[in-house]
Amino acid sequence: MPVSEDPIRVLVVDDTVTYRKIVSDLLEDEADIEVIGVAANGRIAMQKIEHGRPDLITLDLEMPELDGLGVLRELRGMTNPPGAIMLSAFTSQGASQTLAALSEGAFDFVLKPDEGDIETNKARLRQALCPKIRTYMSTRRVKHRAPALLSSKVASAIEKPRPIETSIPARRISGIGGRPRVVALGISTGGPRALSTMMPKLPGDLDVGMVIVQHMPPLFTKSLADDLNRRCALTVSEARDGQPVLKGHALIAPGGRQMKVVAQGPDLLVSLTDDPPENSCRPSVDYLFRSVANTCGAESVGVIMTGMGNDGSLGCRLMKRRGATIIAQDEASCVVFGMPKEPIEEGIVDVVAPLEGIATEITRLAGKGLVTCR
Numbered sequence: 040m041p042v043s044e045d046p047i048r049v050l051v052v053d054d055t056v057t058y059r060k061i062v063s064d065l066l067e068d069e070a071d072i073e074v075i076g077v078a079a080n081g082r083i084a085m086q087k088i089e090h091g092r093p094d095l096i097t098l099d100l101e102m103p104e105l106d107g108l109g110v111l112r113e114l115r116g117m118t119n120p121p122g123a124i125m126l127s128a129f130t131s132q133g134a135s136q137t138l139a140a141l142s143e144g145a146f147d148f149v150l151k152p153d154e155g156d157i158e159t160n161k162a163r164l165r166q167a168l169c170p171k172i173r174t175y176m177s178t179r180r181v182k183h184r185a186p187a188l189l190s191s192k193v194a195s196a197i198e199k200p201r202p203i204e205t206s207i208p209a210r211r212i213s214g215i216g217g218r219p220r221v222v223a224l225g226i227s228t229g230g231p232r233a234l235s236t237m238m239p240k241l242p243g244d245l246d247v248g249m250v251i252v253q254h255m256p257p258l259f260t261k262s263l264a265d266d267l268n269r270r271c272a273l274t275v276s277e278a279r280d281g282q283p284v285l286k287g288h289a290l291i292a293p294g295g296r297q298m299k300v301v302a303q304g305p306d307l308l309v310s311l312t313d314d315p316p317e318n319s320c321r322p323s324v325d326y327l328f329r330s331v332a333n334t335c336g337a338e339s340v341g342v343i344m345t346g347m348g349n350d351g352s353l354g355c356r357l358m359k360r361r362g363a364t365i366i367a368q369d370e371a372s373c374v375v376f377g378m379p380k381e382p383i384e385e386g387i388v389d390v391v392a393p394l395e396g397i398a399t400e401i402t403r404l405a406g407k408g409l410v411t412c413r
Contacts, residue, residue, distance in 0.1 A: 227346025229374025328354020
């Protein structure tokens with residue numbers, strides 16, 4: 040951390056003494072993080088937030104008096120509220136509650152370790168939590184600075200987007216009826232909320248199938264797919280091995296598995312594997328995009344959205360080399376401008392779009408078919 044930056048002020052909120060101690064101890068070992076206090080429930084947390092003004096809180100979901108979701112709702116009424124990272128249980132109920140918390144404005148979440156001794160759990164939690172705290176703070180600091188801090192390459196791409204019709208020759212989007220055969224989308228931090236904003240704008244008769252990697256653990260991807268299916272005209276589901284990629288359908292890679300697109304005669308299927316993580320991710324955007332580039336080439340669209348790190352950069356590069364069209368979310372609408380940044384700066388992105396405009400760009404490229412909207 041640069042010496043000019045103040046320590047990141049964190050409030051630890053959890054109703055169990057064990058996790059309050061584990062989280063506080065591991066954070067206090069970090070030179071750039073200051074624990075300003077702990078709270079055993081949401082009501083105490085709100086009082087300490089009001090007086091202590093932390094930069095960020097680590098937040099349990101299930102607490103007496105005021106639970107984690109209640110805290111997030113009260114934070115929305117504050118001026119300059121702290122960010123929140125949820126500590127979530129690895130259960131179906133925990134997954135559902137965590138998605139609700141992300142919709143209420145939580146920055147991200149980490150899983151509570153449930154195996155091993157205290158020191159092992161502390162090490163696992165440190166590895167998961169500390170990078171997200173630092174990413175939140177660096178993103179917050181950047182967004183509070185002048186827009187002039189944008190790199191010249193990113194600013195140029197945003198200010199002077201190349202129209203799809205003139206930048207991509209028609210022959211390069213040469214799927215059935217002149218349309219792509221598949222849209223591949225990669226997303227991470229900020230993804231559930233971004234997807235719940237973008238995907239309901241897609242028509243149910245979208246004339247292409249979608250395959251999606253959202254960095255999430257098992258159970259959480261199933262809850263995400265179910266939630267999006269309720270919101271969208273598209274049919275959204277967690278992918279099953281061998282499932283066809285159909286028009287008007289979106290398949291989300293299951294947490295803990297890699298997903299690729301393969302051809303079987305004229306059809307496209309998804310194949311789920313236990314191949315190793317890439318970029319420390321399974322599912323990995325690069326893994327999916329590479330398969331789409333190899334299977335569909337120019338008959339595909341890649342969409343890279345908000346997220347930490349650079350998973351997807353290599354995949355975008357390969358898709359572009361094979362003639363695909365690449366859409367990237369713009370910096371202003373990203374929760375974390377990590378994954379789209381490198382492709383934009385490299386100049387391989389055809390359209391830089393705000394979150395509200397991504398569905399329009401996908402529909403413009405893919406067109407509509409004869410599927411009846413639900």
